[in-house]
Amino acid sequence: MSVWKGIDVSRPIAALAGQVAKDDVPHAWLFAGPSGSGKRPAAAAMAAALNCPVEPNVGCGTCSSCLRILRHRHPDVHHVVPEGPLIPVATIREQVIPEAYRSPFEGRRKVFVIEEAERMNPEAQNALLKTLEEPQPDTIFILVSDREEELLDTVRSRCRRIVLEPVPESRVVELLESEGAAAGDALLSARLSDGDIELARALAFDGPTRERRQLWLSIPRRMASPVEALDAAAEIAAEAKEAVKARERSQKAEVEELAEAMGEGRGTASVRNALLKRHKRELRRLEEEVLGESLYALAAYFRDILALRSGGSEAVANTDILAELQPWADADVSDAALVRAIQRCIETRTALTTNANAALALEAALVEVATLVPPASRVGV
Ligand SMILES: [Zn+2]
Numbered sequence: 001m002s003v004w005k006g007i008d009v010s011r012p013i014a015a016l017a018g019q020v021a022k023d024d025v026p027h028a029w030l031f032a033g034p035s036g037s038g039k040r041p042a043a044a045a046m047a048a049a050l051n052c053p054v055e056p057n058v059g060c061g062t063c064s065s066c067l068r069i070l071r072h073r074h075p076d077v078h079h080v081v082p083e084g085p086l087i088p089v090a091t092i093r094e095q096v097i098p099e100a101y102r103s104p105f106e107g108r109r110k111v112f113v114i115e116e117a118e119r120m121n122p123e124a125q126n127a128l129l130k131t132l133e134e135p136q137p138d139t140i141f142i143l144v145s146d147r148e149e150e151l152l153d154t155v156r157s158r159c160r161r162i163v164l165e166p167v168p169e170s171r172v173v174e175l176l177e178s179e180g181a182a183a184g185d186a187l188l189s190a191r192l193s194d195g196d197i198e199l200a201r202a203l204a205f206d207g208p209t210r211e212r213r214q215l216w217l218s219i220p221r222r223m224a225s226p227v228e229a230l231d232a233a234a235e236i237a238a239e240a241k242e243a244v245k246a247r248e249r250s251q252k253a254e255v256e257e258l259a260e261a262m263g264e265g266r267g268t269a270s271v272r273n274a275l276l277k278r279h280k281r282e283l284r285r286l287e288e289e290v291l292g293e294s295l296y297a298l299a300a301y302f303r304d305i306l307a308l309r310s311g312g313s314e315a316v317a318n319t320d321i322l323a324e325l326q327p328w329a330d331a332d333v334s335d336a337a338l339v340r341a342i343q344r345c346i347e348t349r350t351a352l353t354t355n356a357n358a359a360l361a362l363e364a365a366l367v368e369v370a371t372l373v374p375p376a377s378r379v380g381v
Contacts, residue, residue, distance in 0.1 A: 054066075078095070082353075143319070
């Protein structure tokens, strides 16, 4: 068992693990590569390896330090996530810089993982730059980004760059099977996740994610009118709220665990404050993610119908509902309407992060999709 287990050991990851093992660790890193290529798990694994007391710089993956870091519950590993569309300069000034100049609380290295780092506005990037230029010996920054071109050159040039790739389908299947997924489930999850190993794991093993998928898949056949489309949008919004409630419960446990681990003393209050702020942002983001998940599932559903039409059940992602998809493929709905519906879902999903009223955006999208692609049973075969 090691902290790198469960991450696809591609060449960049092997090189990274090797560098960490040799303690060749510059203080600023950029983990680049498309969404789902495993950048965040790699950052967590690196933070764990750097702090593991059992196997220093390797990461045993089983000690309390490793486990807490991998679960994002360690006082020396800070995750900075966007607040709405941005990581504002205030976040860098208030939560990152002062903390970066404190020595580690219990570990050997203080690690800041800045997720979606390109969402730092230029002011935030410049504020961070100063800290990157005058590093503390025990502090490591990992900038994670799938749009690294949006980072300032001055910031990028300070970082050691690692580029990760999406994991090939066959490799995702292998990983999921080695973790206990049944063969059919592993293939389905791999295909639906398109090389995103975190998503594939959630689809294979996470109860709520699997239940939500069943709900998303039931939506197309129910959207025969704008009213039904609005009902579906309301159901999706309710699911997102439900996921937020569940996360709130686990956050509460996290706060208690942290209080127990730290006791009262030096730096406790600032760590606790940072954690509470992160939790708030996480909840907002989770809601967005669940709404996005439904749109992604709908897009995949319509894409599968097109795939079946062009004769390729091989290219279908939702392999477990082929029988349900076939009548849609035979129905009197044009390819152009399907393509437009897919585009509408994907555009709306992308816009969720910048949209002040996500619920309205979702409703508008579903009403249009219901008009474009009425249920197969209503259109006739
Ligand atoms: Zn360990």
